[in-house]
Amino acid sequence: MKRTINLVLIGLLLFSAGNLFSQETKIMVRAQAKDAKFIGTSMGGAKIIIRDVETGKILDEGLTKGITGDTEVILLSPRERYKEITTEKTAGYEASLKLDKPTFVSIEAQGPMSKKQAKVVSSTQLWVIPGKDITGDGIILEIPGFVVDVLSPQTHETISAGTEIEIRANIVMMCGCPVTEEGTWDASGYEIKALISSEGKEHKEINLNSTDKASTFSETVKLVEGDYEIEVYAYDPKTGNTGLDRVNIIVN
Structure with a gap:
């Protein structure tokens, strides 16, 4: 009987110890x-x-x-x-x-x-x-980073050669916080550019400028005939934050 009680007590102790963890x-x-x-x-x-x-x-x-x-x-x-x-x-x-x-x-x-x-x-x-x-x-x-969205031109858009093409992008912090001139996230402290390339024919690098709309940056460019890739990036030299989006268009 005593042995049985001891075994029960040991079992309860082991069960309790297991529950602790x-x-x-x-x-x-x-x-x-x-x-x-x-x-x-x-x-x-x-x-x-x-x-x-x-x-x-x-x-x-x-x-x-x-x-x-x-x-x-x-x-x-x-x-x-x-x-x-x-x-x-x-x-x-x-x-x-x-x-x-x-x-x-x-x-x-x-x-x-x-x-x-x-x-x-x-x-x-x-x-x-x-x-x-x-x-x-x-x-x-x-x-780390920026969220970059190319708004214009659109993916695979066909545009006439020689016409002005607006490159427009929305750029925010990764939490969605706005990037504006003289704001908490000051656009003037960031490098925001478009890299334009076309099968080795033409390469351009242009600055995008702030617009009246918060977190929106834009510039126009004229391109000759070709298939183009446009990459828009943001870079903060103070923190090393970077972000990029790309779009492909056809100019003919």
Whole structure:
């Protein structure tokens, strides 16, 4: 009888010890645009994938949702140690992991999801301990770059030789924040150009200038007959941020 009781007690202890490790663990993951704010609902979010490094198994995945955050707090105020720069409304994805032992994981952010030509992948690795949540600002992954969209000319558009062609592009930060003259993201500090090439016949490089519409840049050019590729890029020499979009047209 005594032996039976002891075995039951040992079983209960082992069961309890197992439960100590088999716990739900929450991790807040955020994707922050380099030199800007957080990627959230307005840009289709950033896809978050958490994997067990040893097995490759996906432990959780989802999209960041929420607002881009407070410009003053994120960018303009002096940073203090341990002071959070996010709120409950700031874009993020709260992952929930079921772990029975400490696990070395990789955390990946892909974004922004609404702009495939601009999507960037950023990742990190860390140990996650069962029951030890990582909340608040959480894990912040930096997403570098600009989102560049060529608005004009259109893909595979046919244009008469010698006519003025408007090259027009929309350029924003990876969080969707506007690029404007003398704004928080000052267009005058960026290099925004169109590279034009045609089967070795002609190569041009022209500057695009700000327009009356925020984040929109434009210039006109005349081209001789040929098949052209137009690449529009943005470059910030202060941060190294870059972005590019391309379009192909026919001039005849």
